[in-house]
Amino acid sequence: MQLKVREVNISSGGPLIAIISLNDANILDLKALDRIKIKKDRKEIVVAVDISKGNRVKKGQIGLFEEVSKLLKLKNNSVVIVSVEPKPKSLQYIKKKLDGGRLNKTEVNEIVKDIVENRLTDIEITYFISGCYVNGMSLYESAYLTEAIVDNGKKLNLNKYPILDKHSISGVPGNRTTMIIIPIVTAMGYIMPKTSTRSITSVSGTADTFETLAPVEHSVIDIRKIINKVGGCMVWGGAMELASADDKLIKVEKTISLDPEGIMLASILAKKSSVGATHVILDIPWGRGSKVETIKIAKRLRNKFEVLGKLLGMEIKTIFSDGRQPVGNGIGPALEARDVLLVLENKGPLDLKEKSVKMASMLLSMVGVKNSYKKALGVLESGLALKKMKEIIKAQNGNPNITSDKIKVGKFRYDVKAKTFGVVRGISNKNIVKIAKAAGAPEDKGAGIYFNIKLNNKVKKNQILFSIFAENKKRLQYAKQIYNNSKVINIEK
Amino acid sequence: MQLKVREVNISSGGPLIAIISLNDANILDLKALDRIKIKKDRKEIVVAVDISKGNRVKKGQIGLFEEVSKLLKLKNNSVVIVSVEPKPKSLQYIKKKLDGGRLNKTEVNEIVKDIVENRLTDIEITYFISGCYVNGMSLYESAYLTEAIVDNGKKLNLNKYPILDKHSISGVPGNRTTMIIIPIVTAMGYIMPKTSTRSITSVSGTADTFETLAPVEHSVIDIRKIINKVGGCMVWGGAMELASADDKLIKVEKTISLDPEGIMLASILAKKSSVGATHVILDIPWGRGSKVETIKIAKRLRNKFEVLGKLLGMEIKTIFSDGRQPVGNGIGPALEARDVLLVLENKGPLDLKEKSVKMASMLLSMVGVKNSYKKALGVLESGLALKKMKEIIKAQNGNPNITSDKIKVGKFRYDVKAKTFGVVRGISNKNIVKIAKAAGAPEDKGAGIYFNIKLNNKVKKNQILFSIFAENKKRLQYAKQIYNNSKVINIEK
Numbered sequence: 014m015q016l017k018v019r020e021v022n023i024s025s026g027g028p029l030i031a032i033i034s035l036n037d038a039n040i041l042d043l044k045a046l047d048r049i050k051i052k053k054d055r056k057e058i059v060v061a062v063d064i065s066k067g068n069r070v071k072k073g074q075i076g077l078f079e080e081v082s083k084l085l086k087l088k089n090n091s092v093v094i095v096s097v098e099p100k101p102k103s104l105q106y107i108k109k110k111l112d113g114g115r116l117n118k119t120e121v122n123e124i125v126k127d128i129v130e131n132r133l134t135d136i137e138i139t140y141f142i143s144g145c146y147v148n149g150m151s152l153y154e155s156a157y158l159t160e161a162i163v164d165n166g167k168k169l170n171l172n173k174y175p176i177l178d179k180h181s182i183s184g185v186p187g188n189r190t191t192m193i194i195i196p197i198v199t200a201m202g203y204i205m206p207k208t209s210t211r212s213i214t215s216v217s218g219t220a221d222t223f224e225t226l227a228p229v230e231h232s233v234i235d236i237r238k239i240i241n242k243v244g245g246c247m248v249w250g251g252a253m254e255l256a257s258a259d260d261k262l263i264k265v266e267k268t269i270s271l272d273p274e275g276i277m278l279a280s281i282l283a284k285k286s287s288v289g290a291t292h293v294i295l296d297i298p299w300g301r302g303s304k305v306e307t308i309k310i311a312k313r314l315r316n317k318f319e320v321l322g323k324l325l326g327m328e329i330k331t332i333f334s335d336g337r338q339p340v341g342n343g344i345g346p347a348l349e350a351r352d353v354l355l356v357l358e359n360k361g362p363l364d365l366k367e368k369s370v371k372m373a374s375m376l377l378s379m380v381g382v383k384n385s386y387k388k389a390l391g392v393l394e395s396g397l398a399l400k401k402m403k404e405i406i407k408a409q410n411g412n413p414n415i416t417s418d419k420i421k422v423g424k425f426r427y428d429v430k431a432k433t434f435g436v437v438r439g440i441s442n443k444n445i446v447k448i449a450k451a452a453g454a455p456e457d458k459g460a461g462i463y464f465n466i467k468l469n470n471k472v473k474k475n476q477i478l479f480s481i482f483a484e485n486k487k488r489l490q491y492a493k494q495i496y497n498n499s500k501v502i503n504i505e506k
Numbered sequence: 507m508q509l510k511v512r513e514v515n516i517s518s519g520g521p522l523i524a525i526i527s528l529n530d531a532n533i534l535d536l537k538a539l540d541r542i543k544i545k546k547d548r549k550e551i552v553v554a555v556d557i558s559k560g561n562r563v564k565k566g567q568i569g570l571f572e573e574v575s576k577l578l579k580l581k582n583n584s585v586v587i588v589s590v591e592p593k594p595k596s597l598q599y600i601k602k603k604l605d606g607g608r609l610n611k612t613e614v615n616e617i618v619k620d621i622v623e624n625r626l627t628d629i630e631i632t633y634f635i636s637g638c639y640v641n642g643m644s645l646y647e648s649a650y651l652t653e654a655i656v657d658n659g660k661k662l663n664l665n666k667y668p669i670l671d672k673h674s675i676s677g678v679p680g681n682r683t684t685m686i687i688i689p690i691v692t693a694m695g696y697i698m699p700k701t702s703t704r705s706i707t708s709v710s711g712t713a714d715t716f717e718t719l720a721p722v723e724h725s726v727i728d729i730r731k732i733i734n735k736v737g738g739c740m741v742w743g744g745a746m747e748l749a750s751a752d753d754k755l756i757k758v759e760k761t762i763s764l765d766p767e768g769i770m771l772a773s774i775l776a777k778k779s780s781v782g783a784t785h786v787i788l789d790i791p792w793g794r795g796s797k798v799e800t801i802k803i804a805k806r807l808r809n810k811f812e813v814l815g816k817l818l819g820m821e822i823k824t825i826f827s828d829g830r831q832p833v834g835n836g837i838g839p840a841l842e843a844r845d846v847l848l849v850l851e852n853k854g855p856l857d858l859k860e861k862s863v864k865m866a867s868m869l870l871s872m873v874g875v876k877n878s879y880k881k882a883l884g885v886l887e888s889g890l891a892l893k894k895m896k897e898i899i900k901a902q903n904g905n906p907n908i909t910s911d912k913i914k915v916g917k918f919r920y921d922v923k924a925k926t927f928g929v930v931r932g933i934s935n936k937n938i939v940k941i942a943k944a945a946g947a948p949e950d951k952g953a954g955i956y957f958n959i960k961l962n963n964k965v966k967k968n969q970i971l972f973s974i975f976a977e978n979k980k981r982l983q984y985a986k987q988i989y990n991n992s993k994v995i996n997i998e999k
Contacts, residue, residue: 021514021515021516022514022515022516023514023515023516023525023562023569024558024562026556026558026559026562032516036949039705039943039948039949040943040944040946040949040981040984042939042940042943042944044706044707044760044761045757045760045761046760046761063519065517065519066519069516069517069519069572076516079562104762107762108762108763108764111636111639111640111762111764113640134761135628135629135632136628136629136632136758136761137761137762139628139629139632139633139636140632140636140761140762140764143604143632143633143636143637143640144636144640146604147604147606147636147637147640147641148640212532213537214537264538265629267537267538267539268537268538268539268627268629268630268633269597269600269601269604269630269633270601271601271604271633446535447535450532450533450535451533451535453533455532456529456532456533488533491533
């Protein structure tokens with residue numbers, strides 16, 4: 014069938030979709046989200062069809078979202094040839110999963126491949142996630158999913174051993190241990206090619222924070238060069254396309270805050286696997302107000318990670334940490350980067366320092382280092398880690414002469430003072446995140462919150478509990494407004 | 507936050523959606539499919555947000571699909587005020603269903619209301635359907651769903667008793683009993699306000715077929731007038747908006763051919779309930795190649811329908827019929843209408859006549875008519891049913907002088923002949939549907955197939971098995987092409 018192109022001036026956000034009229038759909042016996050092949054000269058592409066019931070797309074027309082018109086280089090009124098294609102096989106496997114079946118490696122790979130290549134629509138991906146959520150996933154399925162995500166993305170291929178990595182379950186503001194662990198272990202000669210996320214729901218991801226010191230968007234080739242030179246890096250995983258299936262799964266999961274455990278495990282481990290990690294330290298912060306609320310859940314999660322790690326040929330060790338309050342004092346890219354430099358300069362917040370050294374030492378002992386805590390602490394306190402940090406900053410094209418006192422934080426500031434004396438009995442991570450984001454983080458690098466207190470600290474009336482920083486007045490106002498409507502700190506007399 | 511409108515030249519197909527930049531989303535702490543309120547002067551509307559990661563929608567802009575810009579009467583560059591809204595409560599209930607919970611009446615109603623009012627996105631509706639599919643639905647949940655679909659649509663409110671209705675599980679071509687049952691029972695003074703579907707996957711729905719005799723799109727007010735005048739009608743349910751939630755559920759289900767039983771039951775019974783039906787005859791065709799493959803499944807389905815009917819205050823009786831082959835000879839709107847008139851004129855295909863009279867008699871006996879088969883047959887054979895049919899055609903603004911020989915079928919014809927002698931052992935309903943649709947049905951009213959044989963008939967070599975009709979040459983060619991690639995009739999020597 015010949016149809017005339019009508020360009021739709023927007024992208025579908027991923028899936029390849031074309032819209033045809035109900036009339037033409039009936040002729041081709043197509044239902045919504047059936048597949049068609051669009052052919053123009055020698056180019057062809059298979060897309061899902063949406064069916065226009067009103068006047069959106071008329072008989073004889075085909076509406077193309079930007080993704081499709083770009084791929085085929087089509088303009089308004091180009092004539093294309095349309096024919097019916099079978100639906101992707103992966104849909105059968107999605108149905109199988111919904112029906113409670115177990116998927117094998119080939120089936121999982123087919124689904125992931127189709128997701129990566131934009132052959133599945135949001136509705137179809139939702140069915141996959143629903144199946145995984147409601148029927149659960151075996152650890153084997155999670156392992157297949159991890160491998161499929163890795164195989165359908167790029168890989169770092171360093172050909173070295175061992176390769177160290179770490180992961181923290183998110184949800185705790187200021188938890189920037191990565192930026193201290195890496196300088197320590199790489200200063201000791203180990204390889205740690207860390208890819209991090211940007212903020213999704215948090216104030217700042219490691220990538221956002223490190224970006225205040227050096228660029229974090231590097232190609233796979235550049236990262237190999239950086240690693241060969243300095244042993245470690247802190248880059249944004251997104252720029253490398255290591256795990257693009259993952260982003261698409263996350264989008265659909267977030268819509269009703271589903272986080273099917275099997276997918277979450279695969280999503281995290283795929284990022285480790287794609288850099289070739291052999292030893293991973295996993296931080297599971299737990300406690301009221303964090304993602305993992307009880308130690309029981311934390312332990313169950315640890316077991317799954319560790320078993321799954323074995324299936325994937327990765328050694329994983331876990332640390333349980335305090336998830337009830339921020340780590341360090343700064344929250345927001347620049348404020349966190351300053352904390353990190355302060356720790357490396359031996360002036361920093363003690364909780365961040367201690368946690369980082371502990372994690373570094375666990376990682377080191379996994380690869381056979383004796384007295385690892387003492388050694389890690391020595392490397393940090395002797396300034397070797399700071400020196401290494403500057404090398405990494407330089408290798409990533411940042412300014413190696415940076416010091417903690419040169420970091421610029423937002424010049425607009427609002428101090429929140431204690432309305433009463435008492436003891437700090439509760440800190441709301443959730444509301445801290447809201448306020449810091451309202452202040453402009455992570456886009457405005459200097460925006461965020463500086464915290465002066467920890468749980469169980471005694472406070473005096475009018476003592477500054479925390480300060481909100483913003484880069485402009487409007488955002489500070491907005492953050493104050495959010496602050497006024499939310500409870501951040503619970504002080505009991 | 508103030509944003510400038512950028513119109514998107516397409517509709518979302520239902521859900522109210524706006525697109526904002528990742529920048530602005532971070533400021534408002536929004537994730538994809540969170541909700542925002544858009545305000546312009548005194549008008550406001552709550553919509554789901556999609557987040558643009560590329561260059562689709564720039565910082566400071568808001569992209570609006572047609573549904574939204576029309577509702578607020580917004581043009582390009584209008585300035586609107588955007589604020590964060592909580593997500594609809596119905597999402598919690600959808601999550602509950604995914605988690606294996608049972609929904610109560612209020613919860614089901616909230617979900618359906620939000621679907622009808624376009625407050626849920628396709629992804630969210632998919633999660634609902636997945637939950638119903640994987641965890642199953644109790645009969646109570648199906649009853650609540652039925653009531654919710656009815657309560658969130660229009661109702662006919664005839665204030666009469668009894669009100670008769672019928673339903674056939676689809677999948678059998680040519681099964682146009684409705685158009686014979688209605689004239690019979692209404693000729694006997696009973697009320698039967700029938701709403702039918704147009705073809706979704708079939709060659710022709712009752713609405714498509716009756717449309718060759720009279721218009722089928724009437725408002726609820728007009729239908730009341732028609733019923734008061736002639737006791738029965740055959741109208742397209744879609745025009746009345748009796749069950750608009752249903753259409754949206756169906757769209758998402760079809761994408762991977764899911765048909766969660768609990769939703770299917772509710773969807774069918776909602777259409778009966780919205781016209782106030784008190785007695786319903788249900789036709790379950792079964793057998794190889796039909797929707798219901800075994801008598802066991804047919805019986806299970808009957809039980810569910812009958813129990814659910816009781817919960818909803820509706821008496822339902824079931825007939826099991828032959829689903830392995832078409833009913834009547836004609837397949838396609840005009841060809842089926844001709845069969846129906848032939849039956850009413852006492853000349854028609856016997857299988858269609860017999861099945862219709864049987865169903866009519868069962869329906870009549872449900873409301874206390876004695877000797878109902880004999881009476882139904884009498885009304886049909888005496889011409890009273892034909893007279894009533896003409897009254898209904900007239901009441902729906904059709905031409906009451908129509909006779910079977912005046913029905914126009916497609917003038918392009920292709921006869922399919924037996925390549926061998928033998929006995930007909932198999933007829934593929936599925937492939938009949940494909941060919942008839944390729945020939946132009948149901949849009950081209952005269953297109954379709956005329957069948958000369960039934961299962962177990964003996965055929966001679968070169969005997970015409972069936973003829974394909976089309977309204978134009980191109981469509982006939984296309985249908986022939988589909989025929990050449992598919993097996994329709996299995997003849998064994």
